[in-house]
Every structure is written in C-alpha cells, then in structure tokens.
Amino acid sequence: EDKVVQSPLSLVVHEGDTVTLNCSYEVTNFRSLLWYKQEKKAPTFLFMLTSSGIEKKSGRLSSILDKKELFSILNITATQTGDSAIYLCALTGANNLFFGTGTRLTVIP
Amino acid sequence: NAGVMQNPRHLVRRRGQEARLRCSPMKGHSHVYWYRQLPEEGLKFMVYLQKENIIDESGMPKERFSAEFPKEGPSILRIQQVVRGDSAAYFCASSTGVGSYEQYFGPGTRLTVT
Numbered sequence: 193e194d195k196v197v198q199s200p201l202s203l204v205v206h207e208g209d210t211v212t213l214n215c216s217y218e219v220t221n222f223r224s225l226l227w228y229k230q231e232k233k234a235p236t237f238l239f240m241l242t243s244s245g246i247e248k249k250s251g252r253l254s255s256i257l258d259k260k261e262l263f264s265i266l267n268i269t270a271t272q273t274g275d276s277a278i279y280l281c282a283l284t285g286a287n288n289l290f291f292g293t294g295t296r297l298t299v300i301p
Numbered sequence: 302n303a304g305v306m307q308n309p310r311h312l313v314r315r316r317g318q319e320a321r322l323r324c325s326p327m328k329g330h331s332h333v334y335w336y337r338q339l340p341e342e343g344l345k346f347m348v349y350l351q352k353e354n355i356i357d358e359s360g361m362p363k364e365r366f367s368a369e370f371p372k373e374g375p376s377i378l379r380i381q382q383v384v385r386g387d388s389a390a391y392f393c394a395s396s397t398g399v400g401s402y403e404q405y406f407g408p409g410t411r412l413t414v415t
Binding site: 223224226228233234235236237238270280282285286287288289290291292293295 | 305335336339342343344345346349356357360392402403404405406407408409
C-alpha cells in the first residue's frame with residue numbers, strides 16, 4: 193500500500209529562521225510528488241517534482257526529490273508569519289492524490 | 302479567471318438529513334476529484350469524475366454517499382442520512398485531464414452534523 197510520512201508533525205520557529213520539512217514515501221508506481229500549503233481553506237499548489245536532484249524554487253521556498261532514498265524536502269528560508277500553515281506532501285496515484293497528514297508550521301514574530 | 306468554486310462553504314445538517322455539496326471546476330478543467338478531511342487528519346481521496354462518468358470511486362463509502370458530474374452544471378457530492386461521523390471538510394479539486402498531475406483545490410465545504 194502506498195504510504196506518505198511527513199515529519200515533523202508540527203514545528204514552531206521564530207521569524208527569520210530557516211526550516212526543512214520532510215516527506216518520505218513508499219509507492220509501487222511513482223509518477224510525481226506534490227507539495228501544497230494549506231492555511232484555513234483550500235490547499236494551494238506549491239511544487240510538483242518528478243525527477244531526482246532537480247531543485248524547484250519559488251521565492252523563499254525550494255524543494256527537491258530523491259527517488260533513490262524515497263524522500264523529498266521542502267525548505268523555507270527567512271520565514272515570515274505568513275508562512276504559518278499546514279504543508280502537505282502528496283503522491284500522484286492512478287486517479288488521485290495520496291496525501292500525508294502534513295506538517296503544521298507556526299512562525300512566531 | 303475563477304478558480305475552483307464550492308458551495309456552500311458551511312453546511313449544518315441534523316442526523317438523518319441529506320447533504321448536497323457542489324463543485325464547479327476551474328475553467329478549462331474537465332476532471333473533478335473529491336477529498337474529505339477529518340479533523341487533525343490528512344486529505345483522503347473519495348472519487349474522481351469526468352463529465353457524465355465516474356472514473357474511480359474507490360475512496361467513497363459504499364453506502365449513503367454518491368457523486369455525479371453531469372454534462373451541464375456542477376459536480377455534486379451527495380450524502381444521504383448523514384451521521385455525526387460525516388462531519389468534516391469536503392474539498393473538490395480539478396485538473397485538465399489525464400497526464401496532468403496538478404490538481405487545484407476549491408475552498409471546501411465544512412459539513413457539521415448535529
């Protein structure tokens with residue numbers, strides 16, 4: 193059975209800190225791995241990763257995939273209070289996304 | 302360029318009533334997915350539909366739940382005879398189609414069963 197495990201479950205940091213969120217997975221047929229940010233409403237798409245070792249970057253956020261070791265990381269540098277959210281990692285299945293339970297990030301001023 | 306629309310945003314039903322949740326996909330998207338998020342849990346896939354077709358309903362409970370995506374109009378997730386355990390946030394997502402792994406989510410409908 194496909195599995196997505198995110199760590200840590202929750203994290204509290206101060207503004208300006210750098211954080212690394214982890215997502216490890218087990219899957220029979222890998223297609224892609226996606227990261228979403230969920231505040232109080234809809235998950236918003238951040239990144240889609242399909243190839244190992246190629247960093248995707250958007251502003252202060254970046255992500256990379258390791259298909260040999262079966263994990264991905266999401267980095268956020270110079271964190272701001274607006275980064276407080278649940279960050280979700282998901283695998284693409286045949287017809288759906290298979291989500292982890294997320295990492296709850298809280299950034300305090 | 303409207304995103305995925307869901308309504309209502311909040312729905313309160315008494316046990317035994319029916320709940321109808323609506324989802325209009327993003328313009329240009331013909332594939333719709335429904336997910337359920339229970340408190341303190343991740344998003345769980347329920348059903349995947351294209352226009353007039355249910356493609357995969359492997360995540361849908363066998364009883365009381367049904368979904369449709371008619372030729373005209375929004376996709377509907379229907380829950381009959383709701384129970385307290387149905388209280389959750391229900392999210393709809395859409396994509397352009399097969400081979401497109403990016404799904405875009407609506408704001409969700411928060412169902413509360415009293």
